[in-house]
Amino acid sequence: MNLESFILGVIASSLRVATPLIYGTLGELFCERAGVLNLGIEGTMFMGAFSGFAIAYFTGSAELGILGALLIGALSGLLMGFFSVKLGVNQHVSGLGITLLLTGLSLFLSRVVFPEFRVLPSIENIPPWNPFGKLPWLGQIFQQYWLTYLLILILPFVWLLLFRTNFGLNIRAVGENPEAADGAGVNVYQTRYFALAIGGSLMAVGGAFLSVAQLGAFSPGIIAGRGWVCIALIIFANWRPLGVLWGGLLFGGVFALELRLQTIGLKLPYETFLALPYIVTIIALAFAGRRVTGPAAVLKPYKRE
Amino acid sequence: MKFKFRIERTPSPLWMIALLPVFAVVITFIISMLILQIAKANPFEAFYYILISPLSSRTSALEVLVKATPLILTSSAVTLAFASGYWNIGAEGQFFAGAITAAFLGTQVGGLPSYLAIPTMFVGAFIAGMIWAFIPAWLKVKMNVDEVVTTLLMNYVILFFLSFLLNGPWRDPVSGWPQSPTIADSAVLPKLLERSRLHLGFIVAILAIIFVWFILSRTSLGLRMRAVGRGKDAARFMGVNIGQTLFLTALISGGIAGLAGVTEVAGIHFHITDAISDGFGYTGIIGATLGNLNPFGAGLAAIFLGLIATGAQSVSRSMNLPVYLGNVVQALLLLVTLSIILMRNYSIKRVT
Numbered sequence: 001m002n003l004e005s006f007i008l009g010v011i012a013s014s015l016r017v018a019t020p021l022i023y024g025t026l027g028e029l030f031c032e033r034a035g036v037l038n039l040g041i042e043g044t045m046f047m048g049a050f051s052g053f054a055i056a057y058f059t060g061s062a063e064l065g066i067l068g069a070l071l072i073g074a075l076s077g078l079l080m081g082f083f084s085v086k087l088g089v090n091q092h093v094s095g096l097g098i099t100l101l102l103t104g105l106s107l108f109l110s111r112v113v114f115p116e117f118r119v120l121p122s123i124e125n126i127p128p129w130n131p132f133g134k135l136p137w138l139g140q141i142f143q144q145y146w147l148t149y150l151l152i153l154i155l156p157f158v159w160l161l162l163f164r165t166n167f168g169l170n171i172r173a174v175g176e177n178p179e180a181a182d183g184a185g186v187n188v189y190q191t192r193y194f195a196l197a198i199g200g201s202l203m204a205v206g207g208a209f210l211s212v213a214q215l216g217a218f219s220p221g222i223i224a225g226r227g228w229v230c231i232a233l234i235i236f237a238n239w240r241p242l243g244v245l246w247g248g249l250l251f252g253g254v255f256a257l258e259l260r261l262q263t264i265g266l267k268l269p270y271e272t273f274l275a276l277p278y279i280v281t282i283i284a285l286a287f288a289g290r291r292v293t294g295p296a297a298v299l300k301p302y303k304r305e
Numbered sequence: 306m307k308f309k310f311r312i313e314r315t316p317s318p319l320w321m322i323a324l325l326p327v328f329a330v331v332i333t334f335i336i337s338m339l340i341l342q343i344a345k346a347n348p349f350e351a352f353y354y355i356l357i358s359p360l361s362s363r364t365s366a367l368e369v370l371v372k373a374t375p376l377i378l379t380s381s382a383v384t385l386a387f388a389s390g391y392w393n394i395g396a397e398g399q400f401f402a403g404a405i406t407a408a409f410l411g412t413q414v415g416g417l418p419s420y421l422a423i424p425t426m427f428v429g430a431f432i433a434g435m436i437w438a439f440i441p442a443w444l445k446v447k448m449n450v451d452e453v454v455t456t457l458l459m460n461y462v463i464l465f466f467l468s469f470l471l472n473g474p475w476r477d478p479v480s481g482w483p484q485s486p487t488i489a490d491s492a493v494l495p496k497l498l499e500r501s502r503l504h505l506g507f508i509v510a511i512l513a514i515i516f517v518w519f520i521l522s523r524t525s526l527g528l529r530m531r532a533v534g535r536g537k538d539a540a541r542f543m544g545v546n547i548g549q550t551l552f553l554t555a556l557i558s559g560g561i562a563g564l565a566g567v568t569e570v571a572g573i574h575f576h577i578t579d580a581i582s583d584g585f586g587y588t589g590i591i592g593a594t595l596g597n598l599n600p601f602g603a604g605l606a607a608i609f610l611g612l613i614a615t616g617a618q619s620v621s622r623s624m625n626l627p628v629y630l631g632n633v634v635q636a637l638l639l640l641v642t643l644s645i646i647l648m649r650n651y652s653i654k655r656v657t
Contacts, residue, residue: 039453089643092392092453093594097639100587104632105340111627112344228457235451271469278458278465282440285450 008140010256015141016214017259018252019148020045023206024230025237025244026158027199031077032234033162034195035175035297036084039095041203042227043102044076048204050106053123053211053218054113062126062212066147069208070201076102077200081193088301099227107220125216145213147205151245159241171195175295178302188302203227225278232281236288239295254280309656317652325649326595329642336637337630346626354623355616355634365615367501373611374572375400375582377510378565379589380596380603380610381517386558387590388521388598389530390537391551395441395456396562397586401463402437403430403566405470408577411488411570422491426567427509434563435556437463442555446548452555460586467579485577494572506568510604513561517600520557530554562586583614584632591639597646610635 024045031038038044048069056065076098083094114120126145132138162168170191173181178188206226211218233251237243258273338348359365379396386393406429414422441455471483494505521527529550532540537547565585570577592610596602617631 083640083643087644087647089647092394093590094640094643096394096587096590097636097643100584100591101633101636101640104629104636108340108627108629108633109343111629225458225461228454228461232454232458235454269469269473271465271472274468275462275465278461282444282455282458282462285455286444286448 005140006260008137010253010260012141012143013256013259014249014252015144015148016252017255018248019145019151020206020209020214020226021230021233021251022151022155022244022248023147023209024203024227025233025248026154026241027073027202027204027206028230028234029158029162029237029239029241029244030171030195030199030202031080032239032298033175033295034171034192035178035295035300035302036080036192036196037091037095037231037298038077038080038084038196038199038203039092039231040076040080040098040102040200041095041230042223042225043099043106044073044200044203045207045227046099046223047076047102047106048073048207049211049222050110050207050218052204052208054110056212057121057123062123065212066205066208069204069212073201073204073207074197075200076204077196077198078193080200081196084301085189085192085196088303091299091301110218120218122215122217123212126213145209147209147213155241155245162241167191167194172295174302175297178297178300182302182304188304192302203230206230229277229281232285235292235294236284238288238292251277251281311654311656312651313654314650315652317649321652322649325645326642328648329638329645332645333634333638333641336641337634340630340633341626344626346624351620351624351626351630354620355613355631358619358623359612359615364501365619367498367503369608369612369615370507371502371504371573371611372614373608374504374506374510374568375565375585376588376592376607376610376614377507377604378513378568379562379585380592380607381510381513381600382558382561382565383589383593384596384598384600384603385517385521385530385561386554387593388534389550389554390534391442391445391554391558392453393438393441393456393555393558393562394453394590395438395459395559395586396589397582397584398456398460398463399434399437399559399562400565400569400582400586401460401467402433402559403563404570404577404581405463405467405566406430406433406563407567407570408475408485408488411492411575412486413489414492415489417491419491419493419495422489423494423505423571426492426571427564430563430567431560432563434559434561434566436559437563438555438559442552442559445555446552464579467577471577471579483578487576488571492571493575494568502573504568504572506572509564509568513564514600514604517561521600526550526553562589588614588635591635594639595642613638 028041051072052065052069055068056062080098083089084091128143128145130143132142170186174188174191182188210222233247237247255277258276334352341348341351359369382396407426410426410429414425441452444450444455445452475485497503529545532545533547533550541547569581588610592607593603595606613634614631617628620626621628
């Protein structure tokens with residue numbers, strides 16, 4: 001294998017691997033910017049992967065699968081809202097509870113819906129799209145799924161929404177200082193619910209990308225901690241959309257390099273490469289940890305007096 | 306005659322608080338009914354197999370305690386951490402650290418008598434759990450890195466380490482199964498009762514509850530821990546060394562979670578596979594929360610969670626429902642309890 005095709009291969013798979021991470025982290029961005037740490041992310045991505053797959057299997061339409069996952073993700077966000085906004089209970093525990101519930105529910109339903117399969121069936125996944133044809137380099141890199149290309153639109157849209165609209169200003173206000181926002185006439189509860197619903201749907205689409213687009217299959221190990229990597233990524237990204245893009249690509253690169261290095265056959269146990277992204281995440285946090293602080297109202301429930 | 310009620314923000318009467326767990330269980334099962342509808346199963350039959358059937362015979366009732374043993378340990382570990390303001394979500398990884406150590410030491414202590422071999426494994430697993438908890442604790446105290454994410458990620462790292470051991474040095478040379486060699490006879494935890502799998506690990510789990518209670522409420526370290534748990538700013542003002550307290554909390558919590566690894570390896574399976582944990586570390590978070598961060602409450606909650614886990618197996622055998630029903634019910638119980646616990650602060654008054 002020559003160096004050029006190796007590098008192009010790593011870049012192409014970085015984009016692929018980064019896609020679910022970027023969707024998940026953008027989802028978490030909405031939640032945390034509005035003042036809620038959503039540890040339901042792992043379960044929401046898992047539920048998105050399962051529901052997207054199941055809907056695509058029974059309707060025969062991958063697009064409907066993605067759409068269904070999006071709606072279910074929004075419901076998961078609203079459930080997090082019920083606990084963190086309406087009841088104002090501990091966000092760590094309620095978020096983990098949602099992850100445990102959605103993970104268990106997905107596994108339970110997968111056995112109920114596909115009882116006759118010992119191994120879950122696979123579906124015709126969404127084919128990748130290659131806009132550059134046989135052009136050198138670009139043609140080799142851009143063989144991606146449409147959900148990856150869609151990020152080119154979503155990222156600027158998220159930035160505009162958060163930093164150039166009233167709605168985005170409200171989200172950031174309730175995440176920094178809900179008392180002041182309330183005083184200025186912002187409906188804190190409603191804004192947080194909206195942000196959590198948007199966040200949940202983005203997370204679920206990230207999960208559905210894996211099952212519906214990339215793999216065409218669902219398995220219990222499909223998310224494998226990617227949600228927690230997103231929670232780390234957002235710190236790394238300093239709670240900014242552009243940072244999410246760079247962070248996602250960097251982490252995608254680490255995952256992709258790990259896959260490629262395995263195929264070259266370096267003399268290391270393959271588990272070393274599998275563990276590498278998690279270890280790199282921890283090290284990255286150690287470097288990012290000191291200098292960053294998130295939105296001030298995260299973890300603090302708001303009670304209107 | 307007309308009755309009018311209103312809800313007031315005053316603490317509930319004691320009988321109400323005592324009834325809250327009952328409400329929580331009832332509401333959990335009402336929600337579970339909806340899920341069982343999807344599976345086209347009779348909910349009352351399913352509830353019978355989950356809650357009643359395990360208690361209907363001596364063997365299965367003792368099996369509840371067997372299932373509860375690792376959960377009591379992880380629930381105590383999480384209780385200590387959460388009560389002290391350290392969000393240790395890594396009990397799962399610390400459990401695996403203890404289990405790997407027990408599987409290793411268990412094969413090495415064949416020459417020793419049981420009264421030396423078994424304590425060696427428990428001490429080794431405690432230290433291993435502490436080591437696995439050390440990295441997130443150090444990052445938290447020295448580098449100000451949020452422990453929630455790092456403890457979670459460490460859970461995945463150790464799974465890959467175990468997978469490496471099972472596919473490499475520990476792979477069974479004859480069968481090729483990814484499972485570690487069987488531990489020595491002297492390392493096997495003795496049974497407590499005839500015709501039952503209940504083993505010494507259950508006693509260790511009970512001792513762990515008492516240990517956590519003792520630390521939290523009878524030592525000066527525990528006083529500092531609870532002060533940090535109530536609020537870091539106030540604790541700092543009182544002159545508590547926050548970093549040191551969090552660090553010790555993390556290590557002790559990790560060590561206790563590591564002990565659960567011994568009970569499973571040396572009490573039940575006698576070797577380790579990558580399927581040895583049914584999410585014990587995460588269920589420990591449920592146990593600690595249901596127990597209201599009280600070690601004795603956590604112990605009782607863990608036994609109840611053990612009942613659900615045993616019941617899930619019996620419902621799966623008898624009604625051919627996926628065993629994951631147990632995980633769903635446990636998670637629902639956590640979320641319902643979180644909501645219902647708020648009712649402690651309210652009471653219903655009749656308006657006259």
